[in-house]
Amino acid sequence: MENFEKEYWLEVELQHPKGWVLAAESGGILDGYFRVDSKTAAKLEVKWEKQASEGKARSKVQPMVVINRFIEDYMKRTGARSKIKAEVYERGNANICEHNAYFARWRGIGDVATLSWVCEDENKVFLVNYYLEPGEKWEDVAGWLIPGLVCHTSEKFWRYRLIGVEFKIPKGYALQTRRLLLGRPVAVFKAGEKTLLIHWSTFAREILAKYKSLVEWAKKEAPKEVGSVMKGLKYDMLKPDEKTGKMVVEETGRTFFGGRTTVKTLRIWHDSGSNRIFLTGYSGPRDSMTDLEELEKSIVFKPD
Amino acid sequence: MPLFGRKKKEPPRVSPERLYRSIPIVSPVVKHEEDADGIVTILIPIRTGDPKNPERTARIRLDEIGSKVWKKIDGKTPLNEIVQWMKQEFMLTEREAEVSLSMFMKSLVDKKLVALALPPPKPGTPEVQEEIERIRFEIEELEKAFKKKKVDEKTFRELKEKYEQAIRELKEKEAAETKPPDKTQVKPS
Numbered sequence: 001m002e003n004f005e006k007e008y009w010l011e012v013e014l015q016h017p018k019g020w021v022l023a024a025e026s027g028g029i030l031d032g033y034f035r036v037d038s039k040t041a042a043k044l045e046v047k048w049e050k051q052a053s054e055g056k057a058r059s060k061v062q063p064m065v066v067i068n069r070f071i072e073d074y075m076k077r078t079g080a081r082s083k084i085k086a087e088v089y090e091r092g093n094a095n096i097c098e099h100n101a102y103f104a105r106w107r108g109i110g111d112v113a114t115l116s117w118v119c120e121d122e123n124k125v126f127l128v129n130y131y132l133e134p135g136e137k138w139e140d141v142a143g144w145l146i147p148g149l150v151c152h153t154s155e156k157f158w159r160y161r162l163i164g165v166e167f168k169i170p171k172g173y174a175l176q177t178r179r180l181l182l183g184r185p186v187a188v189f190k191a192g193e194k195t196l197l198i199h200w201s202t203f204a205r206e207i208l209a210k211y212k213s214l215v216e217w218a219k220k221e222a223p224k225e226v227g228s229v230m231k232g233l234k235y236d237m238l239k240p241d242e243k244t245g246k247m248v249v250e251e252t253g254r255t256f257f258g259g260r261t262t263v264k265t266l267r268i269w270h271d272s273g274s275n276r277i278f279l280t281g282y283s284g285p286r287d288s289m290t291d292l293e294e295l296e297k298s299i300v301f302k303p304d
Numbered sequence: 305m306p307l308f309g310r311k312k313k314e315p316p317r318v319s320p321e322r323l324y325r326s327i328p329i330v331s332p333v334v335k336h337e338e339d340a341d342g343i344v345t346i347l348i349p350i351r352t353g354d355p356k357n358p359e360r361t362a363r364i365r366l367d368e369i370g371s372k373v374w375k376k377i378d379g380k381t382p383l384n385e386i387v388q389w390m391k392q393e394f395m396l397t398e399r400e401a402e403v404s405l406s407m408f409m410k411s412l413v414d415k416k417l418v419a420l421a422l423p424p425p426k427p428g429t430p431e432v433q434e435e436i437e438r439i440r441f442e443i444e445e446l447e448k449a450f451k452k453k454k455v456d457e458k459t460f461r462e463l464k465e466k467y468e469q470a471i472r473e474l475k476e477k478e479a480a481e482t483k484p485p486d487k488t489q490v491k492p493s
Binding site for chain 1: 367395399
């Protein structure tokens with residue numbers, strides 16, 4: 001499996017051949033979507049949708065119906081002009097992450113294998129498309145794709161992997177805002193009144209040679225999302241924390257009615273091992289500050 | 305895109321794999337100087353049109369990252385090797401290194417400071433047809449330049465012949481490469 005690498009995005013884990021990249025993504029709270037491309041073509045799409053909560057009346061979702069609907073919609077969108085009709089030529093079952101999944105292989109504009117299943121643990125309906133290229137055998141692809149798909153875990157966090165950096169976000173948080181700029185991405189996760197933020201910047205050594213300090217770097221280069229999530233925190237107030245060696249600014253307050261202590265904090269540090277500047281932030285009740293510590297502990301640089 | 309007039313025809317696409325095997329070469333008229341910190345300033349001669357002072361030098365000061373990459377452009381090292389070096393030097397992922405380098409190279413090529421020497425196409429691959437189309441595009445451009453009298457007739461004829469010769473050679477090589485094996489067998493006596 002050394003020719004494969006893991007992808008962790010939007011509460012889904014999968015593996016794909018090395019060199020493929022996350023090329024498109026959206027959603028994160030009630031639904032999620034991402035696409036992984038090889039160097040030459042779109043290869044893999046993952047979609048999920050949260051089902052209505054238990055309390056509300058909900059009809060049982062049939063994965064095969066989900067697949068059929070998807071194929072119909074797909075052909076309406078892309079096949080209408082070319083007048084190509086979709087032809088499903090194989091149907092079957094598969095076991096994905098302990099769930100019974102259905103799959104269909106079909107030809108439309110290209111050769112596609114579509115899988116769908118319901119994850120009762122996370123209350124989500126999944127749909128995965130794999131776009132086969134001429135000469136590619138589904139049997140070979142299924143051998144690495146299906147065992148690698150993870151839609152739920154017993155762990156208390158979701159793994160994320162983005163451009164060589166892996167980190168864990170406690171369950172309950174959903175990806176709310178992100179800008180996936182190569183070399184300086186930013187992601188904001190929300191869980192009710194709690195917010196977690198992560199950003200990093202490559203070329204740290206070279207950038208710090210220019211700005212001379214992390215404070216100056218933050219003032220000029222920190223993404224605008226930091227300012228909007230951590231309103232009121234001033235970079236000038238960043239002070240070194242003796243224990244961690246990070247630059248920290250923290251502001252405490254109290255909720256209007258309950259009188260609970262709330263915290264807003266930003267932490268910035270230079271990780272010479274990965275030549276990156278990391279910036280993390282948290283806003284929310286003080287008793288959940290451990291979420292930020294867990295996030296920071298989990299950050300690992302995993303170059304390809 | 306221009307509001308009036310036709311959009312300039314784009315040259316045929318070169319596959320990313322072949323592009324990454326190409327070798328960046330600094331224009332012979334471009335020089336550079338380096339300060340004590342290793343920061344590079346590119347020196348570009350510019351014709352002023354003023355007979356008293358016919359040439360001046362434009363200067364582009366690179367940052368630390370740009371300086372390090374510029375020094376790797378030695379006319380021998382292909383882009384894919386520079387990508388591998390960038391991954392190690394700056395601790396980047398392959399994609400980060402590829403994108404950073406291609407953006408930097410694009411700016412240098414657009415300013416005509418650097419040219420990319422493409423490797424010969426791999427026989428038996430779509431690279432051959434891609435190369436033929438690229439040469440045909442060059443011929444079209446040459447013909448346009450000749451019609452506009454930007455090139456004299458002798459140069460035009462010589463260059464056109466060279467290009468056509470290159471196409472013939474590519475086609476011959478490709479035909480030899482893809483020729484099916486000889487099926488005639490010597491019967492045992």
